[in-house]
Amino acid sequence: MNQPLAYVHPGAKIAKNVVIEPFTTIHNNVVIGEGSWIGSNVTIMEGARIGKNCSIFPGAVISAVPQDKKFNDEETTTEIGDNTTIRECVTINRGTTDRMKTVIGKNCWIMAYCHIAHDCIVGDNCIFSNNSTLAGHINVGDYVVLAGMAAVQQFCSIGNHAFVTGGSMVRKDVPPFVKAGREPLSYVGINSIGLRRRGFSTEKIREIQDIYRILYQKNYNNSQAVAIIEAEMQATAERDEILEFIKNSQRGIMKGYFSSN
Structure with missing residues (x-):
């Protein structure tokens, strides 16, 4: 025009x-x-x-x-x-x-x-x-939500359908389907509201919750948790996506949240 x-x-x-x-x-x-x-x-x-x-x-x-x-006017x-x-x-x-x-x-x-x-x-x-x-x-997957004033450190990755709470400092990789919050950034549950909005069934959401319970709430290290998930959880697209993200993480994934009580 x-x-x-x-x-x-x-x-x-x-x-x-x-x-x-x-x-x-x-x-x-x-x-x-x-x-x-x-x-x-x-x-x-x-x-x-x-x-x-x-x-x-x-x-x-x-x-x-x-x-x-380091930029030298490359095209x-x-x-x-x-x-x-x-x-x-x-x-x-x-x-x-x-x-x-x-x-x-x-x-x-x-x-x-x-x-x-x-x-x-x-x-x-x-x-x-x-x-x-x-x-x-930085790599950010599909359907990711960053709430206000979130800051992501260089070379981090954030998986599909993740939600990062406002004011968060992202220094480690955030796996798919989760909510991330607190300081230092930690797992605070799965992004169940977002998943429901996008058509995930109750059964699928429960499956994802079960995977992250093993990873974050059973006091296993990451290698132990991955081995248990592979052995005990049925192979599905979501399970495999989570495992692939963890195995390919360059910065390491964020930790779980442990109460001081």
């Missing part, structure tokens, strides 16, 4: 029905898909790949160079999936040579003042509440 009060670089590829509000700047080497809305005072920098029907609110800065001293990207909403003043940095891209999946909702650093890979249907922050090189 012709926007006399916005600057769109001639090298940007903008679908015909994209709405660009006044005072927005779109740099070279940017692609924006059909039906997207770009609010006023947004800056979209080189390497941005924005999908269809996205909404980006005022003050957001998409695909700025990484806050990484990297920021990729944002279809139907994702990015609220006011969100900052998303493009990748480095580690992964060459930063990725936000489809149908995500990234609320105001969130920061997503270089080389993060975020799945589909995620919700990041205000001021949530991802350092670099």
Whole structure:
């Protein structure tokens, strides 16, 4: 669209029905898909790949160079999936040579003042509440919810359907299907409300609870718990997903919560 009060670089590829509000700047080497809305005072920098029907609110800065001293102006990207909403003043940095891209999946909702650093890979249907922050090189699964002001340390992973409570400091990997809270971050149950909303049956939720009881509430170490889960729990997609996450964890998974009483 012709926007006399916005600057769109001639090298940007903008679908015909994209709405660009006044005072927005779109740099070279940017692609924006059909039906997207770009609010006023947004800056979209080189390497941005924005999908269809996205909404980006005022003050957001998409695909700025990484806050990484090793970055040497490599040609990297920021990729944002279809139907994702990015609220006011969100900052998303493009990748480095580690992964060459930063990725936000489809149908995500990234609320105001969130920061997503270089080389993060975020799945589909995620919700990041205000001021949530991802350092670099983080993996986030599908349907993950970060409550307000959660901060995730570099190289951590968060599994599918996990919920991290507000103000949490995530220093270890968070397995799938769980709620994480307290300080230091600990297992506080499974994300049963979120799982029910997404169609998980009562039987499936109970199965996931039984797995995490073995892992977190029976005083086994992780290796012992994994061996027992493999031996005693029926093989299902959810069981195998949990076990695979634990076995592949690079930082180690968060601990269980033990009462002092």
